[in-house]
Amino acid sequence: MSDYTHHDTGTGCFRCCFSFILTLGLTSLFMWLSLRTSNPILSIQDIYVPALNISRNSTDYHSIYIDLKFDNTNKDKGIYYDPINVTLHYLTNTSIPISNYTLKGFYQGHNKKARRKNWTEMNGVPWEEAVKVVDDGGLVVFRVDLTTVIRFKILLWKTKKHRLVVGTDFQVNNVGKKEQKKGTRLRSGSPEMFSGGFPVRLVLVVFSVLVLVFD
Incomplete structure (x- = not known):
């Protein structure tokens, strides 16, 4: 028993x-x-380069208008952005840095979208070459790269900071607009970062x- x-x-x-x-x-x-987190989705929503609008018949205005969209798809996690560095390159036949500016850091709530619209001066663009390309029916290629540091807010605490580096090429047509009508996503070559390694x-x-x- x-x-x-x-x-x-x-x-x-x-x-x-x-x-x-x-x-x-x-x-x-x-x-x-x-605790798992997803990096924000960044995209170019609109571009305008007046100097490449052949109907204006002038290349005197050397600025570019950029409309950037920040999309936090996390359902319950906010994102803190440090100051955001934006760099532009002219990529048609070569690679020339043409502009650099900084956006102020900000906090973005969960499931929120934000837009940052700016005019910025471009220097070093071979305008005669660029105008000839669009005048012949071609497309001028530029690139935008964005670098910042982000951290996530989960409930009452914040994750460690990690670097976010994304970028994309985009094409401009003979009216000075981005050829792709939909938003152009900025992508990273690095794998997505996750917090919550302990679990x-x-x-x-x-x-x-x-x-x-x-x-």
């Missing part, structure tokens, strides 16, 4: 341990899903324990 009692006690202890480990694993998974490690530990229990 004592053998049965010992067996029942062992089974009860096993069930208790298993329930605890399972609960811990599910809690860890929930925490990881809650990920905890999930792995729990999984390892479960493997040992059932081994």
Whole structure:
């Protein structure tokens, strides 16, 4: 009879341990899903280069209008942006830096969108060459690169800062507008950053324990 009692006690202890480990694993998974973050989606919504509008018949105005969109798709996480550095290059047949300006840092709430619209002076553009390209029916290629540092606000705390570097090429036609009608997304060559590394490690530990229990 004592053998049965010992067996029942062992089974009860096993069930208790298993329930605890399972609960811990599910809690860890929930925490990881809650803390996981997605970088904001940045895109060019509008471009205007008056000097390339051939109907104006003038290249005297050397500025460019840029409408940038910041889209925070996180459902419950805000984003803090440090000052945002924007760099422009002329890419038709060569690569020439033509402009650089800085946007003021800001906070963006979850599921919020923001626009930053600016005129900025361009220097070094070979305007005769560029105008000839669009006059012949071609497209002038530019590039915009954006660099900043962001951190996420999750409930009452903030994540560590990490660097965000994105960019894209865009084409301008003979009316001085961006050829692509829809927004042009700025992309990064780096993988998406995630906060919540601790829950990920905890999930792995729990999984390892479960493997040992059932081994």
